[in-house]
Amino acid sequence: ETGVTQSPTHLIKTRGQQVTLRCSSQSGHNTVSWYQQALGQGPQFIFQYYREEENGRGNFPPRFSGLQFPNYSSELNVNALELDDSALYLCASSLLRVNGNTIYFGEGSWLTVV
Amino acid sequence: GENVEQHPSTLSVQEGDSAVIKCTYSDSASNYFPWYKQELGKRPQLIIDIRSNVGEKKDQRIAVTLNKTAKHFSLHITETQPEDSAVYFCAASGGWMDSSYKLIFGSGTRLLVRP
Numbered sequence: 095e096t097g098v099t100q101s102p103t104h105l106i107k108t109r110g111q112q113v114t115l116r117c118s119s120q121s122g123h124n125t126v127s128w129y130q131q132a133l134g135q136g137p138q139f140i141f142q143y144y145r146e147e148e149n150g151r152g153n154f155p156p157r158f159s160g161l162q163f164p165n166y167s168s169e170l171n172v173n174a175l176e177l178d179d180s181a182l183y184l185c186a187s188s189l190l191r192v193n194g195n196t197i198y199f200g201e202g203s204w205l206t207v208v
Numbered sequence: 209g210e211n212v213e214q215h216p217s218t219l220s221v222q223e224g225d226s227a228v229i230k231c232t233y234s235d236s237a238s239n240y241f242p243w244y245k246q247e248l249g250k251r252p253q254l255i256i257d258i259r260s261n262v263g264e265k266k267d268q269r270i271a272v273t274l275n276k277t278a279k280h281f282s283l284h285i286t287e288t289q290p291e292d293s294a295v296y297f298c299a300a301s302g303g304w305m306d307s308s309y310k311l312i313f314g315s316g317t318r319l320l321v322r323p
Contacts, residue, residue, distance in 0.1 A: 127310065136214075136297050136313030137252065150310050184251060196242070197311065199251045 097121065098200035100185050106206045112173045115203045117185030119166040124189060126168040127197065128160060131182040137199075143168060172205075180207045210235045212300050214314025221288050222322050229317045231298035232280040240301035241274060241281045242311070247294045255296075256283070288321045295319070 097120030107113050119126050125144045129137035139152035143162035157173040166187065172179055182204055186197035211234040221227050233241075239260035244252035258265045258272045258281065265272050271284040281300075285292055295318050299311040 129311075131252075134316075136299075136316050137311070139310040139312070142310060152310065182251075196240075196254070196257060198254060199244075202251050 098185055098187050098198060100183075100200040100203050102203060103201065104204045104206075106208060107175050109175055109177060109207055111175050112171065113175060113205060115170040115172075115183050115185075115205070117168045117170070117187075117200060119168065119185075119187035120198070122189070123166060123187035126162055126166065126185060126187050128168070128170045129184040129186065129199075130154075131184060131202075132178075133181070137184055140170070175207045177207050180205060210238075210300075210312045212298060212312045212314045214298050214317055216317060217315065218318045218320070220320045220322060223288060223290060225288055227283075227285045227288050227292070227319055227321075229283045229296055229298065229319075230280060231282070231300075231314050232278075233300040233312070234279070235300065235312075236279060238279075238300040238312075240309070241272070242299050243270075243272060243283050244297045244299065244313075245294045246297065246316075252297060285319075288319075290321050290323050293319055293321045 099118045101116050127142040128140040131137040140154050141151040146162045159171045161169045182202045184199045184202045186199045188197045214231045242257035245255045246252040256270050256272050258274050269286045274281040295316045297316050298314040301309045
């Protein structure tokens with residue numbers, strides 16, 4: 095096990111709604127990143143938080159937002175859900191390293207937008 | 209922009225044969241290259257990784273090679289077994305200009321090991 099836990103594991107939302115996904119990081123890790131994996135594709139970087147501040151963002155619109163808490167747990171919020179937001183959302187925690195973060199994914203949250 | 213290309217998209221081998229998956233990356237500053245295995249309906253699992261100061265790394269039946277000059281890296285699986293059947297993803301870290309060191313993933317290779 096990776097020590098990264100996510101909730102909920104599965105959920106269904108209606109287009110236009112808002113969703114919050116949660117992640118509990120591995121103990122001792124100061125960095126959490128979120129990835130979106132659409133069916134049949136590789137994970138796509140959404141953003142990363144380091145010490146409660148966003149320190150990198152992928153090509154996702156502002157309706158994707160996040161938080162990292164002092165205990166290094168994290169939330170991913172998506173507003174105004176669209177059908178294309180249906181995907182597996184993966185959280186990963188790590189120690190930020192200049193020669194690359196070794197990241198281990200949680201089990202993921204399967205989001206279906208109908 | 210940053211890009212990782214992965215080939216082949218599908219690979220079918222006989223049990224016991226070797227499998228090779230190749231990736232190329234565009235950002236010459238990338239310095240970390242992990243490989244993930246993803247079984248149906250499950251999360252990607254890290255199986256091996258290599259950093260830019262190493263040319264080759266091996267872990268039992270799995271090995272990864274890196275050619276920084278050519279900007280490509282490969283996954284080698286020897287003595288394949290049916291349980292190796294899965295989708296494999298390569299990835300490259302963002303380079304030193306990117307403070308997040310985010311991972312850029314390839315499009316995946318579906319490996320089928322025939323008994």
